[in-house]
Amino acid sequence: MTALVPLPVLLPLLGAGAALMLSKRPRAQRAITVGVLAAIVVIAAVLLVAADQDGPQVVWLGQWKPIGIALVADRLAALMLLVSAIVTLAVLLYSIGQGMTGDESETPVSIYHPTFMVLVAGVSNAFLAGDLFNLFVSFEMLLFSSYVLLTLGGTAARIRAGTIYVVVNVLSSMLFLVALAAVYAAVGTLNLAQIAQRVDDLPDHVALTLQLLLLVTFCIKAAVFPLSLWLPDSYPTAPAPVTAVFAGLLTKVGVYAIIRLQTLIFPGSPLTDLLLWAALLTMLIGILGAIAQSDIKRMLSFTLVSHIGYMIFGVALATKTGLSGAIFYVAHHITIQTALFLVLGLIERRAGSTALLRLGGLARFAPVLGVLFFIPAMNLAGIPPLSGFLGKVGLLQAGLAEGSWLALVLVAGGTLTSLLTLYAVAKTWALAFWRSPEQAHEMMKLLPGTGDSHTEEDAATPQLVRHRGHVHVGSVAFGERDLAEAKRVADADEPDRDLYQRVMDGSLPERLPFSMVGPAAGLVLVSIVITFVAGPLFGFTDRAAEDLMERTPYFSSVLGEDAP
């Protein structure tokens, strides 16, 4: 079985090379990339079973034991690998359906597929890395391809967003290098298992410095408050499938690295208070940001930040149930967040915009889209019996079991965040799906400075009430300034056209291609399946958390007889 371990990294890299060579033949390119990702799904599933039954699967590359590079697939890594493989496959199929490979005028033809493959290789490598420098290299692989994907086409908005993203991430890479130099100077190795054994001999302050350095680095990647402010600025401008895979996977790689760091290397110094505060602030500030947004993409980016807080909550508790809940939540959240962004891409395609002010009535003329949005949105908010609810219950129970006052505050904060998430997605639902496009259009027309033909129509529309400078539609009220600002910034290409006008023009696509709806629906289905297999999955994450707490399975399989 160990022969399979390097394949999730090797295959996409080879696939990237092949795809680059075949850039003139899109069909062959697609066949290769889809084939590679499908193979990784199978391999990851086999590794998952093997890791569960026979313990961690370890490969020392080139047999340079113990000074070379180790790849380790234990229960946690294998689970992450499987979930990420499924998600990336769905995103790839979706982007093929969208015609990212050439039909879209602003996207370069040939580089999407190879870059995506390198991204997948980087993500897999990060999960498998048994060596801190290898982890750094995999971060660079996935970051570099993410730079390219984020600025695809080089439009003004993407360059603006990309600048912030690239600079923040390069800086975090530099921090990582500083941490690596410090770790090497302190313990003379970069192998995770060896660091873990030698770190006990270090003086406390040195160990704490190393831990904080690494923690800050990983928290930037994972977007933990206050290191999360780059994320909502940079994600929403990318093409929908790119945003989907970033939102689903890249932050979770950071969370994974935090879990490894806290359980494997520094189990004696859980920093519970610090991390709990960070988790609380991440949850609350993230979700408050989400409520303030008037664009669905940005709203979802903020909920992404917010829900990272749940995972950090589980890690911070440093108990078996806490870790188990965090791992479950990571698996759940990867699928759900990616599915939501894919559906958002469908909305953008169908309705021409994701700005809340321009949308309306989607539930009526795209009912399938409504269902596809509704299920993951409710799942995100944690409505029973969906997996989001189960994951949150697991985490909150772990918090109650821990019992300190701060953990109880976190339990309350987590519940509040869940409710506010429900509010945010319900607002989206009410505005984009429930009201009629005419309502949205009439409301837009009321905005100052949006045309001169609207004044006589004001009185004729019963749904709209102008009252002391506010615009009311049904029970939803907006300040005029809100509307004007949001209207100005939303959809810069065609500032004066909303869904209603597009419908009247007949400029909207009649229906969505199945090749786009299929993958998105597939991911929604996966998230429902996670709900149904939640029992066995929680059993699995319990065992994974047990491994992490004990550490001996990791040591003995990586270092063999050298283990203590």
Place this chain on the structure above:
Amino acid sequence: MQVNLTLLVVVAALMGAGVYLLLERSLTRVLVGLVLISNGVNVMFLVASGRAGTSPIVGSSDPDGMADPLPQALVLTAIVITLGTVAFLLAMAHRSWQLNGNDDVQDDVEDSAIRKLAIDDANSDSYDLSTKGQHEDDPVEEGA
């Protein structure tokens, strides 16, 4: 572990200058700052590798007197990665200059819109229904 003080001073100088440049608004300066920081980090690896020695090639000298080769390998990798990053950032700065006529790092549009909202109507208009308009034009809240 004995530390070479000269190298440490070089690291500190490079890092300090790099951080200063990083805080500038122009992307080119940010880029130069990142290059300085990365060079500082690379020198830091030399500090971490301990005392200098002979070249680490098997058979050329006594293994006990060799320098530690691993940090050098790490530095090489870091240099390659930095090179790629710098090339990419340069391309971005150029593209930004093509599009805007400058390479300044810009504010987020929606972010500044929301910030402006917060300043302009601090007593959020959106919640007017519940208070029946009583707080309208309250100067205290607007200033807050």
